[in-house]
Amino acid sequence: MIKAFTISALVCSLLQSAFACTTALVTKGASADGSVFVTHSNDGYTGDTSVVYVPASDHAEGEKRAVYPSACAREPYPTYNTDYTPRLNVKGRGPDYQFKGEKETLPLGYIPQVKHTYAYLDSNYGIINEHGLMLGECTDSSRRIGYIHPDKTEGIFYSSELGRVALERCKKAREAVELMGKLIDEYGLWGTAETLLVADKEEGYVLEMAPNPSGKGGFWVAQKVPDGEFFIAANQFRIRRLDPENKDQIFNLAMLDELKNLGWAKYDKDGYLDWLRSIDSNEYSHPYACLRRVWRGLDIA
Numbered sequence: 001m002i003k004a005f006t007i008s009a010l011v012c013s014l015l016q017s018a019f020a021c022t023t024a025l026v027t028k029g030a031s032a033d034g035s036v037f038v039t040h041s042n043d044g045y046t047g048d049t050s051v052v053y054v055p056a057s058d059h060a061e062g063e064k065r066a067v068y069p070s071a072c073a074r075e076p077y078p079t080y081n082t083d084y085t086p087r088l089n090v091k092g093r094g095p096d097y098q099f100k101g102e103k104e105t106l107p108l109g110y111i112p113q114v115k116h117t118y119a120y121l122d123s124n125y126g127i128i129n130e131h132g133l134m135l136g137e138c139t140d141s142s143r144r145i146g147y148i149h150p151d152k153t154e155g156i157f158y159s160s161e162l163g164r165v166a167l168e169r170c171k172k173a174r175e176a177v178e179l180m181g182k183l184i185d186e187y188g189l190w191g192t193a194e195t196l197l198v199a200d201k202e203e204g205y206v207l208e209m210a211p212n213p214s215g216k217g218g219f220w221v222a223q224k225v226p227d228g229e230f231f232i233a234a235n236q237f238r239i240r241r242l243d244p245e246n247k248d249q250i251f252n253l254a255m256l257d258e259l260k261n262l263g264w265a266k267y268d269k270d271g272y273l274d275w276l277r278s279i280d281s282n283e284y285s286h287p288y289a290c291l292r293r294v295w296r297g298l299d300i301a
Contacts, residue, residue: 007020020044022234023136025147025197025204029228036204038126038197040136047072047124049086052096054164056119056130065114066090066107069150070160072124073191077150080106087124109186117168125196126163130158131171132201135163138235140193145210145278148190155188159196160192162189166198173200177222177250178206184209185252189218193281195233203227207251208237210279212222212258219255221275224248230301234293237281 023040031037033207042049068090069082076083081103089102120129128134139158148155162183176198195212209220223239225231226248231238244253259265259278266277283290 009253018234020289020293021138022232022297023138023170023195023197024232024297025136025206025225026230027198027225027227028202029203030187030230036199036201038134038136038199038204040127040138040197042072042124042137044072048085049123050086051121051127053066053094054097054122054168055094057092057117059113059117063113064110065112065165066092067109067111067156067161067165067187068105068107070124070158073288074147074157079151082106091231102241108190109187111165111183114169118171120164120167122164122167125160126167129167129170133167133170133173133176134199135162136166136197138195138233140194140195140210140236140281141284142210143282145193145213145279146217147192148213150164150223153188153190154191154284155209155211155215155218155250157183157187157189157218158191159189159209163196171200172231173198173203173205174224174250177205180207181220181222181250181252182219183222184218186217188212188216193237193279195237197231197233198222204231206231206233206239208239208275213262219259219279221249221251223250230298232294232297234290234297236283236294237276237291238278238294239275240277241276243272272290 030032069077069080071084088097088105089099118129121127125137126135162180170176189211196207198205204225205222207222212218264278266274268274
């Protein structure tokens with residue numbers, strides 16, 4: 001376990017991978033000053049890199065929260081007036097998301113709104129809210145699923161909007177993970193396999209997810225990063241054994257049977273489902289595109 005290290009050199013070295021997101025989570029026991037923090041190199045040639053402040057807001061009873069597509073998932077979506085820049089042109093998320101002369105972004109669907117939403121900083125993916133809940137992201141690939149267009153599924157959530165809902169409604173990392181899992185189960189995913197790192201001032205989790213080819217719900221699992229450790233992901237799943245008795249893991253037990261029924265389930269030598277092999281999370285674009293960055297991060301640390 002890593003008890004203390006300087007993170008700046010590590011982060012700078014990881015930012016140099018072209019068109020590849022690398023995200024890291026540092027626990028209290030692994031940072032020099034006892035802080036928890038998340039890094040995210042949103043590395044690519046597309047997307048709106050501006051940082052936007054979304055203010056806190058009160059909402060009327062019965063109000064709906066719109067869920068929007070995101071071009072950073074893969075491509076622009078003209079049907080919904082969604083392009084790389086600006087990423088959103090909508091009402092209700094503060095003045096920084098309102099642009100004169102641009103077509104208003106159309107939603108994929110709606111979920112019930114809550115009475116009060118928290119302020120947060122947003123970019124292509126949510127960053128951090130007023131309570132210190134923070135996120136990091138990397139897009140992953142799967143030989144099982146690939147990319148699912150929002151018009152080809154019932155799912156309305158891509159990881160970027162999923163994270164924003166969590167920042168709007170949650171103060172703690174575990175609370176955010178549980179909320180996002182419920183949203184996936186109820187409203188479904190589109191896009192690609194994804195990793196979100198979710199942390200508060202005390203602890204952090206790795207949330208990995210993938211769309212369901214049925215178009216309904218999705219697959220997801222979260223695992224707590226033990227205090228004193230440093231975690232890094234680079235466009236490939238990292239979670240392996242799923243154990244229903246592991247209190248540091250969160251997932252929908254029904255998923256175990258669903259993966260088995262699809263014929264995807266792979267098991268380790270002790271009979272536990274191997275999440276990474278079941279989803280068949282793989283390197284993309286180059287045999288060493290992903291895990292080489294993970295290795296280098298750990299090597300530097």
